[in-house]
Amino acid sequence: MSSAETTLAADRVHAAGARLAVEAARFTGIGWMRGTSGNISEVVSRDPLRLAVTASGLDKGELLPTDVAVVGPRGEAVAVEGVLPLRPSAEAGLHARVAALTDADAVVHVHALNAVVAGHRWPGGVLLRDVETLKGIGRLAHDDEVTIPVIRNSQDMDELGDWFEAAYDPRTPAVIVADHGLYAWGTDLKHARHVTECVEWLLAYKLATA
């Protein structure tokens, strides 16, 4: 008798894995997932919460649909029949916390240099205003003060998750993890990609004009 979940179909997980692989290849092409950095997830079940997340330690530019793991609300691996038991991303716990708190169905984490530099320069948060691209993250182009929160880095995802929750502003779909990278999220993978691209652009703009 297997303890693997039977409610989640392997083909659903592998379909998510295929989408994660496409997005990861795209971000790798931009240079935001160098080495084995970065990870992406998609919610495949809300109750119970289950995320398909990129497997750990792989080159994110050459993922296969099967290079995916399923995790629960604390980033713990969940066995699913027909899905290889690969090690989930080391940061799956933060993905799960983001998905649970924000209701986002997709979470992206990239090591975009501009995010790390901006977090270093403005450790209390990066203030943005009066620029058109803010509309790309659901905010106003004018007279809207937007702060991208910056939280400390930790290898402990419970601790990082707590810091994320403390800093979370429901109007802002991204957070910088200091000395590490950017997390951004959206209603689906394409939306999360657009938010990631717009936030990175906004951070580049801020660094170039400050």
Ligand SMILES: CSC[C@@H](O)[C@@H](O)C(=O)COP(=O)(O)O
């Ligand atoms: C280049 S090492 C980066 C890792 O420590 C981590 O921050 C990361 O983004 C990727 O971890 P992973 O476990 O492969 O999802």
Ligand SMILES: [Zn+2]
């Ligand atoms: Zn990382």
